[in-house]
Amino acid sequence: MKAYSQDFRERVLRAVDLGRPRAEIVQLFGISLATLKRYSKQQREKGHVRPRAIPGRLPxxxxxxxxxxxxxxxxxxxxxxxxHCAMWEQTHGERVSRWTMSRAIKRLGWTRKKSRSGQWSAMRKSEPPGERRREAFQRMHWCFLMKPAPILP
Structure with a gap:
């Protein structure tokens, strides 16, 4: 869930400073009483009501x-x-998981598309002798393509 904007937080605290009852502020802005108390405490102790950083390890x-x-x-x-993971490990000496590689490719704007440039192969359907054989089909494989840039008006 995204944090409330700093402007919104300041408007909530302005209503507190004007002396409005807490129950009215909670109802007016659609926030919980705990959120209102947290904003007041942060303003009193730190002097600002900026959103805190989302916890977690840095990539x-x-x-x-x-x-x-x-x-x-x-x-x-x-x-x-x-x-791609194997090539990366070979060239850079650092192992990368399939999921990390997939997220990196997605962030770069590349998409995965089916390609029909594979080889032809014949497949036999398991049918009794004398029956019609299945036609040869073209094998598909995946390739990565760069997404075109959006056209802005």
Missing amino acids: KKQAQLEAGLTPQLQEHNDATLEH
Whole structure:
């Protein structure tokens, strides 16, 4: 859930400063009493009501991966995620999971599309002798493509 804007937080505290009852402020702004108390405490102790940073570890591989991945994608756009991970480990000496690679490719704006450039292969349907055989079909595989930039008016 996204944090309330700083402007909204300041308007809530302005209503408190004007002497309005807390129950009325909670009803008017659609916030909980605990949120109102937290804003008041933060204003009193820190002097501001800016939203706090979302907790969690900072990404370690993201910046390096996104910086060096584009040339690899352009050169090997038909490689699978596993192949991209193996190529990255071979060239950079750092192991990357399939999921990390997938998120990095998505952040760079590349999409996965089916490609019909695979080889033809014949498949036999398991049918009694003398029956019609299944026609050969073209095998599909995935490739990565760069999304076109949106056209702005």
